Amino acid sequence: MSSTTTAPPAAAPSKEDRRGLADLWLRSPTLGPLIALAIAVVIFSLTSSTFMNIDNMSLVLQQTIVIATLALGQTLVILTAGIDLANAAIMVLGSLLFAKLAAQGQPPLLALVAGFAVCTVIGAVSGALVTRLKLPPFIVTLGLLTVVTALGRLYSDGNSWPVTSDLLGYLGKGSYLFGQFYVTPGMFVMLAMFGIVWYALSHTAWGKHVYAVGNDEEAARLTGIHVRQTLFSVYVVAGLIYAVAAWQALGRIPNADPNAFQTGNLDSITAVVIGGTSLFGGRGGVWGTLVGALIVAVLRSGLTQAGIDSLYQDVATGLLVIAAVAFDQWARRRAL
Amino acid sequence: MSTQQHEQDRVEPGAAEPVMAATGLVKRYGKVTALRGADFELLPGEIMAVVGDNGAGKSTLIKALSGAIVPDEGEIRLDGSPVRFHSPLDARKAGIETVYQTLAVAPAMDISSNLFLGREQRKPGVRGSVFRMLDRKAMRAAAQDQLDALGVATVQNIDQIVETLSGGQRQAVAVSRAAMFGTKLVIMDEPTAALGVKESGQVLDLIRRIRDRGLPVILISHNMPHVFEVADRIHVHRLGRRAALVQPGDYTMSEVVSLMTGALSLDSDGALVDPSGHRAEVDEQGHAVAVDG
Numbered sequence: 251m252s253s254t255t256t257a258p259p260a261a262a263p264s265k266e267d268r269r270g271l272a273d274l275w276l277r278s279p280t281l282g283p284l285i286a287l288a289i290a291v292v293i294f295s296l297t298s299s300t301f302m303n304i305d306n307m308s309l310v311l312q313q314t315i316v317i318a319t320l321a322l323g324q325t326l327v328i329l330t331a332g333i334d335l336a337n338a339a340i341m342v343l344g345s346l347l348f349a350k351l352a353a354q355g356q357p358p359l360l361a362l363v364a365g366f367a368v369c370t371v372i373g374a375v376s377g378a379l380v381t382r383l384k385l386p387p388f389i390v391t392l393g394l395l396t397v398v399t400a401l402g403r404l405y406s407d408g409n410s411w412p413v414t415s416d417l418l419g420y421l422g423k424g425s426y427l428f429g430q431f432y433v434t435p436g437m438f439v440m441l442a443m444f445g446i447v448w449y450a451l452s453h454t455a456w457g458k459h460v461y462a463v464g465n466d467e468e469a470a471r472l473t474g475i476h477v478r479q480t481l482f483s484v485y486v487v488a489g490l491i492y493a494v495a496a497w498q499a500l501g502r503i504p505n506a507d508p509n510a511f512q513t514g515n516l517d518s519i520t521a522v523v524i525g526g527t528s529l530f531g532g533r534g535g536v537w538g539t540l541v542g543a544l545i546v547a548v549l550r551s552g553l554t555q556a557g558i559d560s561l562y563q564d565v566a567t568g569l570l571v572i573a574a575v576a577f578d579q580w581a582r583r584r585a586l
Numbered sequence: 587m588s589t590q591q592h593e594q595d596r597v598e599p600g601a602a603e604p605v606m607a608a609t610g611l612v613k614r615y616g617k618v619t620a621l622r623g624a625d626f627e628l629l630p631g632e633i634m635a636v637v638g639d640n641g642a643g644k645s646t647l648i649k650a651l652s653g654a655i656v657p658d659e660g661e662i663r664l665d666g667s668p669v670r671f672h673s674p675l676d677a678r679k680a681g682i683e684t685v686y687q688t689l690a691v692a693p694a695m696d697i698s699s700n701l702f703l704g705r706e707q708r709k710p711g712v713r714g715s716v717f718r719m720l721d722r723k724a725m726r727a728a729a730q731d732q733l734d735a736l737g738v739a740t741v742q743n744i745d746q747i748v749e750t751l752s753g754g755q756r757q758a759v760a761v762s763r764a765a766m767f768g769t770k771l772v773i774m775d776e777p778t779a780a781l782g783v784k785e786s787g788q789v790l791d792l793i794r795r796i797r798d799r800g801l802p803v804i805l806i807s808h809n810m811p812h813v814f815e816v817a818d819r820i821h822v823h824r825l826g827r828r829a830a831l832v833q834p835g836d837y838t839m840s841e842v843v844s845l846m847t848g849a850l851s852l853d854s855d856g857a858l859v860d861p862s863g864h865r866a867e868v869d870e871q872g873h874a875v876a877v878d879g
Contacts, residue, residue, distance in 0.1 A: 273750060454718040455706035458695070462703055465692040472690040473763075474675060474704035532694045 272584035275577075279526035279534050282577065283541040286524075290545060294552030301555050305430040310547045312432065315440050316341075316502055318543035319495035320514055321521035322447055323488035325539045328522050329451075330464040330484050331531025332380065332387030336372070336394035337492050338514025342506075343402040344369040344496030348418050349411035349506035358415035366493040372398060373489015377482035395515065399508075406508040413504035422501025436501045443494060447487075448536045460484060464531030520567060521546060524574045528582075545570070602629050603666060605771050605802050606651065606682075611660035613646050620646035621657065622826035628771060633793060633803045635813040638823030639846050645775075647823060648806055652684045652773050653677030664770060683768035685760050687776035693749035693756075698722070698729040700748055701763045732766045736795050754785025758792055765796045772796060773804045778812055790816050810839045822846055832856075840868040849874045 351361035424434030451457035525542025527534025638644035653671030708714035
């Protein structure tokens with residue numbers, strides 16, 4: 251029936267199998283990370299008696315929230331074949347605005363609105379620089395990383411500002427379920443954000459355009475997609491998500507510190523890449539990113555409980571990133 | 587049925603009203619004049635091949651027809667009424683679709699998504715208007731219908747990721763997309779340039795089927811055998827204007843090539859003449875030789 255299968259039947263099965271595996275990987279990019287997460291959880295629950303404790307699981311989840319939210323915005327940018335090095339700096343500036351404005355006596359809600367607005371505007375600035383000046387996202391966000399970090403230090407006078415209002419700490423205020431499982435509003439907010447972005451990416455034309463632009467910008471233009479609008483909107487939405495991450499961060503640690511999250515940008519990229527989203531754009535998705543963030547948290551928690559030095563944890567995380575990208579490349583070559 | 591219709595067109599090209607007609611197109615780039623009073627005509631139900639040497643102004647002509655450039659002078663008519671395109675999007679809105687030689691598809695997306703890229707359909711009701719939800723089921727069904735109707739049989743599954751397809755199949759997706767949304771005509775810019783022999787054959791078949799379903803096609807190609815295989819008429823472009831308008835049956839490939847290069851031209855009777863005005867033909871080596879007439 252198909253005129254394209256010309257391979258001799260004898261050689262076909264093994265090649266077809268490997269093609270099948272690669273094809274499966276390309277079709278369901280979240281599957282690999284999920285399997286990796288499952289393996290990590292099984293291994294650590296065997297090697298450590300405390301790993302599977304409810305309170306430890308709850309802690310792992312709490313530790314994942316901020317990076318996962320940052321990585322959600324990062325996923326959007328990376329899907330367009332870009333990269334955002336400034337995301338954590340934007341988030342830190344947002345949290346400083348929240349905390350300092352409230353500490354200076356402004357209404358907490360106003361502080362929140364101001365922080366959200368500033369983060370979104372910085373996202374819009376990145377978007378404008380990428381789409382109007384046609385600068386590479388790496389350069390734009392590298393520049394903004396420096397600028398925004400400095401702005402944060404200037405604004406905070408180099409000090410950290412404590413959370414003085416219930417609203418600002420709200421996302422971290424939870425209650426215990428089943429005895430020791432700490433459930434916070436932040437968890438639900440994070441899941442809701444992932445759900446919304448997933449819906450937008452998979453069920454709306456905007457999402458199709460984000461993937462198409464990341465796949466092949468020129469082809470997207472030729473099919474009539476407004477490439478610049480799509481790219482710009484991605485950076486604006488990402489800025490908004492970083493503002494939510496800033497709010498999440500104050501819920502987790504009730505103190506806005508200008509020197510916090512200095513490797514947050516790289517940690518978010520790590521989560522995205524381990525989650526199976528391609529750095530070359532156009533492939534991947536948000537659930538992979540959530541799983542990727544969980545993998546990093548589980549790995550760190552499990553290795554800590556096994557008494558392994560945190561520097562070796564960095565080694566393990568780094569190797570995982572390389573392995574994830576290598577596997578992605580292999581699958582793409584194999585499937586073509 | 588459309589084949590017969592089209593046979594009639596072949597006999598009497600002047601009988602039907604052209605789908606697209608351009609007269610006296612001029613386009614200058616600084617000191618260079620790329621189009622010097624070029625005419626063009628496309629009749630219903632035909633495949634019009636556009637051939638010409640590099641630098642003949644062929645691609646400028648196509649850009650003018652597809653809206654990529656605005657000509658300085660001259661007129662383009664679509665179904666008899668004058669049109670002025672300021673962008674490819676204008677031309678597309680008027681029902682003109684273009685297939686590019688670079689495979690303009692998103693490789694990591696499936697066939698259905700690619701067919702509807704930039705023209706996605708939303709679900710009816712609140713789900714579509716408020717939640718902007720795409721009607722994936724309807725798009726998939728329409729995509730499958732389109733591929734079936736065009737006989738793109740080598741593609742088994744509409745959900746298949748485009749990068750797992752062969753080059754010919756990918757081009758078939760791009761061509762099907764154009765045929766799906768083109769209401770007036772389809773322009774194909776070297777659609778077989780990146781393809782192997784067998785795959786080119788599949789794409790040429792597809793072009794014929796689009797013509798047979800009533801959509802006229804402008805085919806730009808360097809490949810003479812491909813042109814002679816599918817074209818109903820051939821527009822020979824030379825020095826910024828139409829040098830000849832011929833039917834493939836009336837001339838050999840070498841004769842068309844000599845019209846392209848200017849070694850020969852057509853006199854008012856449609857006979858080949860050399861630059862000095864003597865009757866000529868092309869010998870087996872491809873050289874133009876004078877004949878006694």
